[in-house]
Amino acid sequence: MQFYIKQIKKDSGTGNIVEVAIYGKGEKYRYWVRREFVAQMINQGAAVHTLFERDEKWVLGAKVEVYEESFLRTVANTREEDNLESLPTVKI
Secondary structure, eight states: OOEEEEEEETTTOOOOOOEEEETTOOOOOOOOEEEHHHHHHHHHTTTTEEEETTEEEEEEEEEEEEEETTTEEEETTOOSSOOOSSOOEEEO
16 A cells, blocks of 8 residues: 655654654545554555655655664665655654
């Protein structure tokens, strides 16, 4: 199944991604889920991509991968940290 991440929540202290707003293909409602849950989904075969708005249209972003068991990054960026910072962020 295909899923999309449109928004992230970061811990204000560590800066790590804590939750992401995820949408299933064809769904219009977002679900806030823990980063570890998304990592588990990917490890079990779910395809997850970023999704962002450009010129009032939604554009498919990069594929998201898991590293070090529960951290998320885009395949195009191999930094050793959560790196979805180009998505809209909500500090918690």
